[in-house]
Amino acid sequence: MVERYEIRLSGAGGQGLVLAGVILSEAAAIFDDFYAVQTQSYGPEARGGASKAEVVIGTEPISYPKATQPDLLLALNQQSYDKYAGDTKKNGLVIIEADSVKPPASTDFRLVAIPIIDLARKKIGREVVVNMISLGIIQELTQIVNYESLEKAVLRRVPKGTEDINTRALKLGREAAKEFKEE
Amino acid sequence: MVERYEIRLSGAGGQGLVLAGVILSEAAAIFDDFYAVQTQSYGPEARGGASKAEVVIGTEPISYPKATQPDLLLALNQQSYDKYAGDTKKNGLVIIEADSVKPPASTDFRLVAIPIIDLARKKIGREVVVNMISLGIIQELTQIVNYESLEKAVLRRVPKGTEDINTRALKLGREAAKEFKEE
Numbered sequence: 163m164v165e166r167y168e169i170r171l172s173g174a175g176g177q178g179l180v181l182a183g184v185i186l187s188e189a190a191a192i193f194d195d196f197y198a199v200q201t202q203s204y205g206p207e208a209r210g211g212a213s214k215a216e217v218v219i220g221t222e223p224i225s226y227p228k229a230t231q232p233d234l235l236l237a238l239n240q241q242s243y244d245k246y247a248g249d250t251k252k253n254g255l256v257i258i259e260a261d262s263v264k265p266p267a268s269t270d271f272r273l274v275a276i277p278i279i280d281l282a283r284k285k286i287g288r289e290v291v292v293n294m295i296s297l298g299i300i301q302e303l304t305q306i307v308n309y310e311s312l313e314k315a316v317l318r319r320v321p322k323g324t325e326d327i328n329t330r331a332l333k334l335g336r337e338a339a340k341e342f343k344e345e
Numbered sequence: 346m347v348e349r350y351e352i353r354l355s356g357a358g359g360q361g362l363v364l365a366g367v368i369l370s371e372a373a374a375i376f377d378d379f380y381a382v383q384t385q386s387y388g389p390e391a392r393g394g395a396s397k398a399e400v401v402i403g404t405e406p407i408s409y410p411k412a413t414q415p416d417l418l419l420a421l422n423q424q425s426y427d428k429y430a431g432d433t434k435k436n437g438l439v440i441i442e443a444d445s446v447k448p449p450a451s452t453d454f455r456l457v458a459i460p461i462i463d464l465a466r467k468k469i470g471r472e473v474v475v476n477m478i479s480l481g482i483i484q485e486l487t488q489i490v491n492y493e494s495l496e497k498a499v500l501r502r503v504p505k506g507t508e509d510i511n512t513r514a515l516k517l518g519r520e521a522a523k524e525f526k527e528e
Binding site for chain 2: 175180184187188190191192197198199200201202203204205208209223224227228321322
């Protein structure tokens with residue numbers, strides 16, 4: 163674990179990225195033993211339908227709460243990728259929604275493309291779990307939090323009656339990322 | 346509306362303050378025409394059961410996202426009051442849960458004590474809406490966002506099937522604050 167790890171989750175409003183950011187930071191700080199700060203910045207782009215949530219995880223109290231050079235970017239649509247990919251740390255990780263973002267020819271960062279929306283539709287039957295699949299992917303690829311901590315944090319936050327669908331989606335994301343790693 | 350308005354919501358985990366912070370910032374930025382940043386900081390105190398959410402609302406993009414000298418503090422328990430009241434801006438506003446926080450003899454800020462938990466139990470029958478009652482109180486006392494914007498933001502975020510109970514709680518908070526103003 164490095165001293166400070168910056169994560170930016172980006173996509174469209176309604177994709178549940180704020181909830182994903184809250185869950186990820188609570189997994190890190192309540193169930194694992196880190197400090198975490200979770201931030202949403204809203205401006206005119208929010209009124210235009212964009213959504214962005216940031217999480218900074220650290221081993222010490224976090225002085226500056228914004229992600230300025232993310233170690234990890236999740237981009238669920240092209241607009242988000244175009245806006246944020248350039249900020250990514252060199253040798254950082256960018257996870258793109260495979261059917262929504264056109265991958266560039268070459269990058270300074272590691273690029274992983276997973277058909278998150280298609281997985282949500284076909285394997286869970288609900289597009290609304292795109293955020294949970296994304297969290298499972300992030301956990302598997304970064305190991306920034308423990309899987310068990312993440313699952314506890316999910317159960318703490320999702321509405322009653324949706325526990326099963328959400329934890330299944332989390333697991334699906336982990337499995338999808340594992341397959342990717344093995345490729 | 347001032348250029349920058351800082352809000353800190355504090356209490357115990359499970360009181361829904363993170364959701365309240367998200368709703369308040371979305372009311373300001375998506376339904377009203379402001380910029381907003383919403384932040385959660387988690388450390389050992391989160392593992393101990395404390396919860397804090399911050400919202401900064403402004404007429405311009407917000408450079409520093411944390412509330413350092415809040416214009417408004419909501420303190421739902423004694424621990425939160427003791428920890429944060431001293432940070433409040435001179436002539437700022439502190440809203441305390443009347444049955445959970447012992448009011449001090451004198452303060453540099455305006456103090457409003459409302460029995461939020463008792464209202465939730467007796468008027469709604471569910472303590473879980475303490476956060477929505479609090480939002481209604483904040484709206485009425487500060488007018489920082491429009492009531493209609495706040496209601497839209499609530500409906501955008503609460504789980505399906507809970508719209509009625511949550512909007513009733515919001516309205517109850519507004520009415521309780523109105524009575525307080527008239528005293």
